[in-house]
Amino acid sequence: MMDIVILGAGGHGRVVLDIIQQARTHRAIGFLDNNPALHGRRVDGLPVLGGIDQLDEVRQRGVRGAVIAIGDNGVRRALGDRVEAGELELVSAIHPSAQLASNASAGKGVVIAAGALVCAHCQIGDYAILNTGCIVDHESMIGTSVHICPGVRLAGHVVVESGAFVGIGATVVQNVRIGFEAIVGAGAVVTQDVDPMTTVVGVPARAIKDAPTAAEFASMLAPTQRPIGLGDPRDPMHVAQA
Numbered sequence: 705m706m707d708i709v710i711l712g713a714g715g716h717g718r719v720v721l722d723i724i725q726q727a728r729t730h731r732a733i734g735f736l737d738n739n740p741a742l743h744g745r746r747v748d749g750l751p752v753l754g755g756i757d758q759l760d761e762v763r764q765r766g767v768r769g770a771v772i773a774i775g776d777n778g779v780r781r782a783l784g785d786r787v788e789a790g791e792l793e794l795v796s797a798i799h800p801s802a803q804l805a806s807n808a809s810a811g812k813g814v815v816i817a818a819g820a821l822v823c824a825h826c827q828i829g830d831y832a833i834l835n836t837g838c839i840v841d842h843e844s845m846i847g848t849s850v851h852i853c854p855g856v857r858l859a860g861h862v863v864v865e866s867g868a869f870v871g872i873g874a875t876v877v878q879n880v881r882i883g884f885e886a887i888v889g890a891g892a893v894v895t896q897d898v899d900p901m902t903t904v905v906g907v908p909a910r911a912i913k914d915a916p917t918a919a920e921f922a923s924m925l926a927p928t929q930r931p932i933g934l935g936d937p938r939d940p941m942h943v944a945q946a
């Protein structure tokens with residue numbers, strides 16, 4: 705059984721540890737997390753070995769893979785690149801009670817939690833999270849680094865573009881497209897396409913935040929262009945764990 709580390713020791717990290725332990729396909733030997741307050745401590749019995757900058761060290765100690773357990777969609781994708789650059793295998797965590805249709809496909813580094821249902825001909829992109837008890841119905845496409853929260857119901861032929869977040873308990877009717885990095889609020893019922901980078905809430909869902917202007921968009925890009933510093937408070941991992 706391959707030894708792996710879990711990147712992120714927060715609430716989602718605990719969920720992912722449980723999935724790995726129940727699936728018994730890999731052996732989790734510890735967490736890496738950029739919150740220094742956790743270093744040297746144990747989370748659900750597993751040690752927090754250090755920050756994400758320890759990837760190379762754990763590889764030298766025989767770890768061969770990593771599973772990413774970070775809720776932030778942008779950080780998760782960036783970390784995936786970093787894991788692969790570090791020559792570790794990007795591992796998926798799929799709970800034994802999740803059900804995937806035989807003709808559904810899933811990319812690398814995905815997390816599919818307990819009770820999730822993925823129906824016929826669905827495609828699940830890299831780094832996607834399909835959280836507890838969600839339903840992804842037939843021929844739906846889930847983009848890279850999407851988060852489908854617990855209890856979400858997607859009808860058939862739904863497209864969720866990369867980086868989008870569908871909040872807990874939301875329902876999306878058939879043939880709807882959720883634009884990239886859009887946010888669907890908890891409990892929303894989405895009956896129409898959602899523009900990229902827009903936030904919608906309610907029943908039926910309505911926009912409460914429109915997509916940014918070109919100037920706003922440019923300023924949003926800047927942080928992701930900064931190098932990920934080790935222990936640097938500007939590090940997106942650091943912010944995510946604070």
Ligand SMILES: CC(C)(COP(=O)(O)OP(=O)(O)OC[C@H]1O[C@@H](n2cnc3c(N)ncnc32)[C@H](O)[C@@H]1OP(=O)(O)O)[C@@H](O)C(=O)NCCC(=O)NCCS
Pocket residue numbers: 835853854870871872887888889890891892903904905906912
């Ligand atoms: C949609 C969401 C992201 C908006 O967060 P936000 O941008 O901080 O928005 P605010 O909290 O300032 O709310 C703005 C307005 O929308 C309303 N609103 C926010 N979320 C709503 C929701 N889910 N349903 C209905 N109305 C909502 C607020 O009441 C507020 O209304 P007001 O202006 O009349 O007072 C957030 O409320 C949400 O639903 N997050 C999902 C959480 C989740 O699913 N967590 C699971 C993680 S596994």
